[in-house]
Amino acid sequence: MKVSQLNNVRVRFAPSPTGELHLGSARTALFNYLFAKNNQGKFLLRIEDTDTERSKKEHIDQAINSLNWLGFKPDEEIVFQSHRSKIYKKYLNHLLASGKAYRCFASKQELQSIREETNSFQYNGLWRNRSDEEIDEQIKLGSSFTIRLKTPNEGYTAFDDLIYGEIKVSNSEIDDFIIIRSDGSPVYNFTNVIDDHEMSISHVIRGEDHTSNTPKQLLIYQALGFDSPFFAHLPMILGEDKKKLSKRHGAESVESYRDKGFQSAPLINYLALLGWNPGTNEEIMDLTELISKYDLRKVQKKSAVFDSKKFSWVSSQYLLKQDPNSILKIIRSLDSNWGVNKEDNFCLKVIELMKPRSDSIQDIMIKSHYFYDIPNRYEPNDHKKVWKDNTEAILKDIIVLYESSEIQNSQNLEKLFKSFIQTTGFGSGQVMKPMRLALCGSLTGPSLFELMELLGIEESIKRISLYINKNRNE
RNA sequence: GGCCCGUUCGUCUAGUGGUUAGGACUCCAGGUUUUCAUCCUGGCAACAGGAGUUCGAUUCUCCUACGGGCUACCA
16 A cells, blocks of 8 residues: 555444445445544545435435345444535635635536637636626626636646546546535535545545546645545445446345345355455455455456346355354344244254355245245246156055154155165155145245154145145146 | 546456456256255356556556436525
């Protein structure tokens, strides 16, 4: 890392509540959090709600909930920009008084036509050097105005991005941009600088889409006489179509992942791996490990595609190691009725059997329906594959076999099964597959004998008979 | 259009002025499980293109192409 100091680290995550908190923002929050904690620093939250049109209370709540779910607790009180207009006003007056900002009375239409005439996107400085009289006159007339920063025309503005290295822009590229709207409200670039200063932010870690804002903000820092923080811009996260992650991709919000039954730990783990790695081949790491291994310098410069297959794999790795009790708790938080017609012990065994075959909590819930209910249909393709002329006879033999069985644990059930195969000479698949279809309704599922042990012999036999009858009636 | 940034298997990535360019996910093939999944083994698969520097470039430089961001009285 460049000269960035690593004592007294203070970072902030600063979402604007104009939509749901999506994966890209979540990763920005995560990288801020990891960096802060890795350096014994503070992680702060600031809600950038200066756009009164688009900012919504529900989005604020949603963002806070999402952050909470992810486990990123702000170390200080949340700062709301909408409550800070006095502070912005104070600094604005400094700028106005020192001549570093000026009022611009050009209307939107006027600006539009100038743009078309000059064929340039830049403001041409129309009100940059007007006399006090001229401006006073407009004020008396009650004309509405914006306030623009008087930016230098020469030289360049540069900064050392902690990830991208030096970024240098000629000042001639930066026009006198608006810092206060005609309704008197401050814009993002202005509030952002003031708040980062007021909050003593040491490192600004944010999305790459802000890279080109940075020189503008640096100019504000200069005008205000503030020291600027260090900057680190994070590459974007893309959808599988390599387009910027957005609503189109379906599940892009943090909440939608939670609602789909994914857990925060694997999400965090996967997100951390998007554009960063610890320098080893290790991939499954919990928050504590991530914090200790995190290094901003190893963050990738290029944007990364969110691969839902790999995320599923990460998620399944967590499930594999997870205690069934904690899984049951989460399931019940998603659906308080899940499995309540059975004992908790039964449910825990179901979870034990299903978790190595699932990639999310919801996946377990969906796949395990047959532990609780008789299958209401048999996969037609599976049925076709399995049902042969002698299947009915075989299943009847199986019923007889198990009806007389005394010890009903899986080992014994398996032993009986093996001897049955041996004496009759049937292939195991020939017998097992229809049995499984009868019990589960499909050909995938846990070990047949553990399944029967859990279901109980009586229930298992009942299901096999039902399956036989169903075929007879067709 | 202008400015800024990026480009290693399909995806996430490791890596070096001389490597059989490594790993993970996916996919495929075997094995274990007399079913399914897990698991194990193996396989497919990449340095965007062109110049230059160099004894030698994936690695350094330049150009091109492609991709992304910004260019708002959004953030």
